[in-house]
Amino acid sequence: MKIKLGKLEFDLKKSLGLIPNMALLTGIAMGVLAAIAQGFFNVQPPVGDGVCAVSHPANLVNWLSNTVFNTEFTIHGIFVGIPVLTPIGFIVGATIAALKNKELRFRKGPVRDNIFAFILGFIIINFGLLWGSCPIRTAILSSYGMVFAMIILASIVLGVIVSCEYIKWKVRRM
Amino acid sequence: MFLIALVIFLLAAFGIGWVLANYLPINIGIATLIVGLVLGYMGQRSRFCTISGLRDFYLVRDTYRLKGLIGIVVGGIIGFNVVKWISGASELPGVPDFPMLAEGLKVEPMVLLPISIVGAFGMAFFSVMAEGCPFRQHVMAGEGYLSGMLYLLGLVVGIIFFDIVIIPYLQLLTLIG
Numbered sequence: 001m002k003i004k005l006g007k008l009e010f011d012l013k014k015s016l017g018l019i020p021n022m023a024l025l026t027g028i029a030m031g032v033l034a035a036i037a038q039g040f041f042n043v044q045p046p047v048g049d050g051v052c053a054v055s056h057p058a059n060l061v062n063w064l065s066n067t068v069f070n071t072e073f074t075i076h077g078i079f080v081g082i083p084v085l086t087p088i089g090f091i092v093g094a095t096i097a098a099l100k101n102k103e104l105r106f107r108k109g110p111v112r113d114n115i116f117a118f119i120l121g122f123i124i125i126n127f128g129l130l131w132g133s134c135p136i137r138t139a140i141l142s143s144y145g146m147v148f149a150m151i152i153l154a155s156i157v158l159g160v161i162v163s164c165e166y167i168k169w170k171v172r173r174m
Numbered sequence: 175m176f177l178i179a180l181v182i183f184l185l186a187a188f189g190i191g192w193v194l195a196n197y198l199p200i201n202i203g204i205a206t207l208i209v210g211l212v213l214g215y216m217g218q219r220s221r222f223c224t225i226s227g228l229r230d231f232y233l234v235r236d237t238y239r240l241k242g243l244i245g246i247v248v249g250g251i252i253g254f255n256v257v258k259w260i261s262g263a264s265e266l267p268g269v270p271d272f273p274m275l276a277e278g279l280k281v282e283p284m285v286l287l288p289i290s291i292v293g294a295f296g297m298a299f300f301s302v303m304a305e306g307c308p309f310r311q312h313v314m315a316g317e318g319y320l321s322g323m324l325y326l327l328g329l330v331v332g333i334i335f336f337d338i339v340i341i342p343y344l345q346l347l348t349l350i351g
Contacts, residue, residue, distance in 0.1 A: 023238055027245020028180065028252070029216055032187050033209045035253025039261050040195035041205035051209060053308035057326075061333045073337040082203040088296055089210015090217065092286075094316025097218035109314055109321025110305035111246075114290070117321040120304040121311070121328025122335070127300065129336045130293025130344075133299075134308045135224035138294070138317035139243055142276050143250030148280065149285070152294045159298025160228040167302070 034140050038135060048144060052137040054128035056086040188256055223302040223310035260296050284310060 008118030013085075034050030037043040043050050055076070062073035076080040076084075098104035111117040128134060133141070135156050194200050200208075216222070220242065227239035252271050304325060305316065311329075314322030 007347055019224035020238070021205075021241065022216075023222050024243035024245040025180065025183065026213070026216040026220040026222040027242035028249035029183070029245075030213060030259075031246045031249020031251070032184060032256075033191075033212060034255035035250065035257045036187060036191035037209050039254075039257030040191050041200065041202060045203055051213065055313060056206070057308075057329060058333045058336070065334070065337075071337075074341065078202060082201050085203050085207035086210040087212075088208075088254055089207045089212075090214040090309065090312035091216020091316040093211040094218040095214075095217075096211070096315040097215040097298055098317045098328075101219075101258065103218075104318050104320045107320065109319035111303075111321040111325070114320065114324050115328060117304070117324040118331075119327040120300055122332040123309065123328075124297050124304060124325075125329045125332035126340060127191055127293045127296030128308065128334050129333070129340070130292040131297070132293075135298070136246060136307070136309055137313070139224065139246040139251045143247040144254055148229050148290075150253075151287075152290055153237050155291045155294040156225075156298040157228055159295040162224060162295075163299040163302035164229055 029045065030136055031140055031143060034137075043084075046077070047146070048080075048137055048140045049076065051140065052134050053090065054089070054125065054134040055132055055137070056084045058125070058129060059084045060087055076156065184252065184256075188260065212318060213309075216318060217309060217313040222313075223306045225298060225307040226305070226310065228298075229302050285347055289344070289347070313318060 009058060030051050034048060037050035038048065049055065058140060059075050059079045060083055062071075062075050065071045065073055066075065095104060109117065109118065129137070131152055133152075137155075138149050138153050142153050178302075194208075222241065222244075223239055223240045224243050227241070227243045228240070231240045236326040304311065305321075308329070311322050311325045315326050316322075
């Protein structure tokens with residue numbers, strides 16, 4: 001956001017230090033908004049379920065399936081009557097941001113192979129649902145002092161390190 | 175200056191949240207949609223990603239995105255305590271005491287612990303290959319990335335597969351465990 005005062009012109013985002021710390025601010029917003037959703041709007045139990053990119057999409061898909069096809073897939077008690085719309089919000093919010101900043105355009109992603117991208121989504125959600133949460137909710141639960149979540153967060157860190165080492169090993173072999 | 179911006183943001187978030195919760199009939203669906211919209215917007219502007227944060231730090235010692243993961247922990251501690259203080263603990267049924275360290279490792283049945291560890295490890299391992307955590311993939315799909323959209327399609331099919339194939343085995347395992 002640029003502000004002009006006579007001959008003086010300065011960038012508000014830069015002067016507030018928002019640009020180098022935008023990821024930090026987003027992280028803090030996640031923790032705070034998860035607590036607000038939980039405390040003010042009763043998005044609980046389970047604890048720390050205000051923001052999740054694994055269990056919320058699963059709850060939404062299961063809710064749709066149960067409503068449309070009369071299946072009996074598992075949904076968190078709080079989302080049985082009203083569907084959770086966080087995943088829709090993530091997508092629409094990102095679209096609005098991209099549209100506003102002229103970054104919205106159809107393009108190939110970082111995963112070049114289309115089938116591989118589909119398979120990765122399939123595999124990751126199945127692993128993610130074994131634990132039942134995404135790394136964001138795991139970090140939120142860890143911040144609440146849940147020992148189980150701390151062990152899982154350590155497992156996520158280990159998974160990233162092993163994957164990086166595997167990629168490095170594969171590159172060296174090429 | 176960043177701290178001033180942060181304090182203004184926190185005051186606005188708690189203030190708006192409290193006003194909306196007390197004076198407008200907002201249900202869980204709308205509340206989660208608003209939370210999603212705000213985070214989706216911020217996620218697009220910041221390129222926030224938990225997995226890439228860890229990956230960037232491990233490979234090239236870049237801390238920009240790792241700060242996001244640290245931010246979640248900081249935000250979680252601030253948010254949990256402020257919301258509990260504003261609402262009064264008695265108005266938050268089911269919310270545990272902070273910190274939950276005193277509860278120790280409470281996993282019932284115990285077989286869920288190794289299953290969850292394997293699940294989290296696998297999710298992180300493959301997320302590095304997908305160039306982002308599940309949240310980042312939602313954002314990338316919203317930005318117009320084809321790989322993000324296909325990832326989400328795989329995610330939806332994967333959820334159905336998990337419901338039909340994996341859950342019955344998990345139920346069996348938890349019965350044994």
